Structure formats: C-alpha cells, structure tokens
Amino acid sequence: MNTYLIPVDFSKTADHAAKYAARLSWTMPNSKLILLNSYYVSEYESILPTPDLMVTTDDRIADEIESRLAALHKLKSKLLEINPQADIEISLSRETILRSVVNRINKEEIDLIILGSNGKRAKNESDIGSNAIKISKASPVPVLVVPPKADYQSIRKAILACDFKKVKEIVPINALKKILSKHEIDLLVLGINAGEEVDQEEEGTLRDMLKDYNPKYYYSAHNDTIKGIVKFAKAEEAQIIIALPKKYSFFEGLLHQSVSHKLTIKSHIPVLLLKD
Known part of the structure; x- marks a missing residue:
C-alpha cells in the first residue's frame, strides 16, 4: 500500500495539495490518504485571554474540535469526488x-508527505505552507511540495538538480532508486555549478x-540557480523537480517569499525532497 500523509489547515493552499494527492492516488492502486489537522492549545492560551479578550475554555476547545472534524469530513467528501475509490482517513492531533x-x-509506515507551499500573494494564508521547510527537515520520509498553480500530471520526466559535490553523501540513492523503479520516468540530471568547473570525479560517481x-x-x-532550474524544467516540460536532502539552499529559495512571481505563482512544477 502507498500511504500518503497530507497535513491540512483548511486553507486554499492545503486544500489544493490534498486534491493533488487525491489525483495522485487515482493513478496509484491500493493507496491510502491521511488528512492530518493539528489543533494545539498551549498552557498560556488556556490561561490568558486572546487579543479579542476571549478565554480558551474547555467548551471553546470542544467546539473547535467539533468544527475541525466537520471540516475534515467535508474535505474528505471533496477528495472522494475526485477519486471515489480512495481510502481516506481523517486525523485530528x-x-x-x-x-x-x-x-x-x-x-505507521508513511511513503510520502504531500503539502502545499504558499505563493507570493498568499504570505499568511497557510500555516502549513509557511512551515513547509521545517516540516521537510523534521520528516524522515520524502516530502512533495505542491506550488499553488500545480495541476496534477502523470510523472513522465523528472529533473534532478545537482552541483556534483560530495555526491555519495548528498544523493539519497536508495530513495531515488525506489522512485525510479516504481515508475517509468525519464531522468534529467542538471548540473548547477553556475559557471564553476565541474568535478569530473564526482560527476563520474553519480553517473555510475x-x-x-x-x-x-x-x-x-x-547566475540565479533557482530560475535556471525552473526555466530548464519548463523548457523540458518536466512534471517534477527533485531537491536533495542536505542542500536546503535551493529548496528554501523555491519556497521563499522573495522569489520571483514566476516561481511562486506561475510555476506548475512540484518539488520532491527525498530522504534515504
């Protein structure tokens, strides 16, 4: 079974990622989707009033839990319209x-986390989107980050961006082989040395x-690594970009609010962060 964990906060960003996951599950038989919502109330919130002078009482917490469960069921119904055969579990933490x-x-064994990234115009829209990098760093399993404008496409071509440095340490070869073995994917390796001389020995290691x-x-x-990668991926009509787990500079840049309108709003290419 392919089990996908989808953190949601009922924002458009998270809902979009959940719908992407539902379409993905349609192409992957025997898949399970877990819609996970987090409702954390600190000790301070239960003691001190909110800015609007409301105290977080037990009754208010119970009402909020009921409201969130209802929202999870509603989202589940939307996803079942996309894939009526989907096995969907809702979970409130x-x-x-x-x-x-x-x-x-x-x-339990999770194969993939799917979450949405905030676009430039959605700076404060999704708490999950704004914490995408933290979630990815904390997760021991692969994370797929879905941009706001990314429509699901069957993955036929993938871009692996690599600077050919410390290849054996950086490239999560086991996870990468697992993906490539499951799907017929054309893999394009893009060297991103930005004019630096390529380390022939490291490149030879990766080729092997x-x-x-x-x-x-x-x-x-x-000169702009991020723009170069996405421009190349668009030109090649790739469906996914693979980012490396120990090279967060590229991944952080792709999600950062200061990145160009083209990357954060118009990019249709999800980013897969692999972990061994």
Whole structure:
C-alpha cells in the first residue's frame, strides 16, 4: 500500500495539495490518504485571554474540535469526488504541526508527505505552507511540495538538480532508486555549478550510481540557480523537480517569499525532497 500523509489547515493552499494527492492516488492502486489537522492549545492560551479578550475554555476547545472534524469530513467528501475509490482517513492531533507529523510517521509506515507551499500573494494564508521547510527537515520520509498553480500530471520526466559535490553523501540513492523503479520516468540530471568547473570525479560517481536508469545530463550556468532550474524544467516540460536532502539552499529559495512571481505563482512544477 502507498500511504500518503497530507497535513491540512483548511486553507486554499492545503486544500489544493490534498486534491493533488487525491489525483495522485487515482493513478496509484491500493493507496491510502491521511488528512492530518493539528489543533494545539498551549498552557498560556488556556490561561490568558486572546487579543479579542476571549478565554480558551474547555467548551471553546470542544467546539473547535467539533468544527475541525466537520471540516475534515467535508474535505474528505471533496477528495472522494475526485477519486471515489480512495481510502481516506481523517486525523485530528492536539500536538503542534511538527510533532503531529513526526508522531504519525512513527506510528505507521508513511511513503510520502504531500503539502502545499504558499505563493507570493498568499504570505499568511497557510500555516502549513509557511512551515513547509521545517516540516521537510523534521520528516524522515520524502516530502512533495505542491506550488499553488500545480495541476496534477502523470510523472513522465523528472529533473534532478545537482552541483556534483560530495555526491555519495548528498544523493539519497536508495530513495531515488525506489522512485525510479516504481515508475517509468525519464531522468534529467542538471548540473548547477553556475559557471564553476565541474568535478569530473564526482560527476563520474553519480553517473555510475544512476547508470541503470540511463539519465541524460545537462549543465546550467545561470547566475540565479533557482530560475535556471525552473526555466530548464519548463523548457523540458518536466512534471517534477527533485531537491536533495542536505542542500536546503535551493529548496528554501523555491519556497521563499522573495522569489520571483514566476516561481511562486506561475510555476506548475512540484518539488520532491527525498530522504534515504
């Protein structure tokens, strides 16, 4: 079974990622979706009034829980319209979002976390979107980050961005092989040295690691690494970009609010962060 964990906070960002997951599950038989909402009330919130002078009483907490469960059921119904055969579980956690995700992963085998990233015009829209990097760093399993404008497409072509440095340490080869073995994907490796001389030994190591999958190799000297990667992915009509787990500079940049309108709003390419 393919089990997908989808953290949701009922924002458009999170709902979009959940719908993406439902469409993905349609193409993956024997899939399970877990809609996870986090409702954490600190000790201070139960003692001190909110800015509007409201105290978080037990009754208010109970009402909020009931409201969130109703919203989870409503979202589940929407996803079943996309994939009527989907196995969907709803889960409400009273922990913080990070702890909720980690605890769920420890509870059962999760294959993939799917979450949405906030666009430039949705700076404060989604708490999950604004914490995408933290969730990804805390997660021991792969994370798929879905941009606001990303419509689901069957994955036929993937871009693996790599700077050919410390390849054996950086490339999560086991996780990558697991993905490539499950799907018929054309893999394009993009060197992102931005004009630096390529380390031939490191590149040779990567070529040897991936030789069974016959990837094609390209090189980008674009001064803006992020723009160079996405421009290349768009030109190649790729469906996904693979970011490396120990190279968060690219991943953080892709999600950062200061990135260009093209990346944060118009990009249709999800980012997959793999973990070994």
